[in-house]
Amino acid sequence: MEKKKLLIFNGSPREGNTVEALKALREGLKDHPELEVREIKAADVNIIPCTGCDVCMSSGDCIYEDESYDTNRAILEADFILFATPVYWWGITSQLKLVIDKFYACHEIFKKNPKKIGTIVIGEAGLYDPQYEIIEKQFWCIADYLNWTKVFSKSYSANKPTDLSEQADSLEEIRRLAVVIAEAVAD
Numbered sequence: 001m002e003k004k005k006l007l008i009f010n011g012s013p014r015e016g017n018t019v020e021a022l023k024a025l026r027e028g029l030k031d032h033p034e035l036e037v038r039e040i041k042a043a044d045v046n047i048i049p050c051t052g053c054d055v056c057m058s059s060g061d062c063i064y065e066d067e068s069y070d071t072n073r074a075i076l077e078a079d080f081i082l083f084a085t086p087v088y089w090w091g092i093t094s095q096l097k098l099v100i101d102k103f104y105a106c107h108e109i110f111k112k113n114p115k116k117i118g119t120i121v122i123g124e125a126g127l128y129d130p131q132y133e134i135i136e137k138q139f140w141c142i143a144d145y146l147n148w149t150k151v152f153s154k155s156y157s158a159n160k161p162t163d164l165s166e167q168a169d170s171l172e173e174i175r176r177l178a179v180v181i182a183e184a185v186a187d
């Protein structure tokens with residue numbers, strides 16, 4: 001049987017809490033060999049910011065020779081997309097936003113290829129802060145627009161790079177997301 005594909009976007013440029021969260025998820029994923037996992041660190045991808053030239057609307061590809069063709073291709077091939085990002089100024093990181101802006105070139109194709117998505121958002125502020133809801137809404141609006149299914153959105157409060165690794169309950173919850181993802185793509 002062909003494996004289902006999980007694509008993870010890591011929006012953090014550093015070795016910190018997002019990486020810790022994704023390590024926990026990968027522990028959980030060990031019990032799900034039916035999933036093929038690909039992780040893309042947004043900071044390592046060469047993407048020139050979208051200039052809104054609209055050429056991609058007719059060509060289907062960005063005029064700039066960057067790696068957005070590969071990130072958009074990875075989206076098309078995936079069954080489940082996990083966006084994991086720190087909070088930067090009440091929003092997602094610019095590294096991840098660069099990747100998402102380039103969805104523009106493929107949004108009509110994306111709409112015809114339903115995906116399931118989840119989000120993990122990590123900020124310094126406590127979970128009372130509106131930033132988590134703001135980011136969740138942004139992803140949910142993107143998903144609605146693209147006809148994608150929202151499966152989960154999880155938020156955690158952690159600041160120093162080692163903070164999340166000291167939160168046993170959060171790590172356990174993230175480990176268990178592997179089951180949620182596996183069940184979502186099995187539908």
Ligand SMILES: Cc1cc2nc3c(=O)[nH]c(=O)nc-3n(C[C@H](O)[C@H](O)[C@H](O)COP(=O)(O)O)c2cc1C
Binds near residue numbers: 013125
């Ligand atoms: C440029 C910048 C902006 C930030 N803005 C916020 C913010 O608006 N709200 C917040 O709670 N934390 C903010 N933070 C803190 C990070 O979200 C926090 O340290 C997070 O744990 C970083 O995740 P990482 O370790 O995976 O990189 C900011 C950090 C940086 C570097």
